[in-house]
Amino acid sequence: MPANDRLPRELHVGTTPAGVRVEAVLAEWDEVGPAEREALALFLATAQAGLRGARCELDGPSARVAAAVEAAHVDTDLTHALLAVAVACRQLARPAAALLAPEVAAAFLEYHKSPPAS
Numbered sequence: 001m002p003a004n005d006r007l008p009r010e011l012h013v014g015t016t017p018a019g020v021r022v023e024a025v026l027a028e029w030d031e032v033g034p035a036e037r038e039a040l041a042l043f044l045a046t047a048q049a050g051l052r053g054a055r056c057e058l059d060g061p062s063a064r065v066a067a068a069v070e071a072a073h074v075d076t077d078l079t080h081a082l083l084a085v086a087v088a089c090r091q092l093a094r095p096a097a098a099l100l101a102p103e104v105a106a107a108f109l110e111y112h113k114s115p116p117a118s
Contacts, residue, residue, distance in 0.1 A: 009024045009025055009026065009089050009093050010024065010025075011023070011024050011082065011085055011086060011089070012024065013078075013082075016068070018068065018070060018071060019068065019069045019070045019071035019072075019073070019074060020068070020069045020071070020074055020078060020081070021066060021067070021068050021069075022066065022067045022068075022069070022078075022081045022082055022084075022085045023064050023065065023066035023067075023085065024064065024065055024066075024085050024086075024088075024089040024093075025062050025063070025064050026056075026062075026063045026064060026065055026089065026092050026093045026096035026097070027040070027062065027063045027093070027096040027097040027099070027100055028061055028062040028063075029061050029062075029100055030061065032061075032100060033102060033105075035102060035105045035106055035109060036099060036100055036101075036102060036105040037058070038105070038109060039099045039104075039105035039106075039108045039109050040058055040063050040096060040099050040100075040105075041058050042108070042109070042112055043092075043095065043096065043099055043108065044056035044057075044058055044063060044092075044096070046112075047088075047091070047092055051065070051084070051088050052084060053067055053080055053081060053083075053084030054066060054067045054081070054084040054085050054087075054088045055067070056088075056092070063096050065085055065088040065089055065092060066085065067080075067081035067082075067084050067085050068081070069081045
């Protein structure tokens with residue numbers, strides 16, 4: 001499914017041995033520093049708690065959101081998986097890409113690692 005006004009990244013649908021996988025790349029890079037990778041990992045882990053039907057992945061040179069559908073449930077669950085990945089993509093693509101900037105990653109980590117004000 002191609003990117004458009006309402007979907008900032010292309011959705012990829014492919015078969016797996018267990019069924020179907022729907023995924024979208026939130027951000028990708030050739031090289032990334034440790035702070036940017038740490039910020040992305042923290043961001044995705046935090047975002048994961050608010051997602052329904054999709055999960056975040058940080059693997060190699062990309063951050064992704066994906067959903068798996070078992071072969072026996074493709075007819076009933078594929079639409080839900082597509083929607084789950086599309087919603088997650090709309091919510092997470094822009095901030096994930098922003099965290100590739102060293103200054104944004106540093107600010108994000110500083111904010112999230114600082115002790116709460118009392």
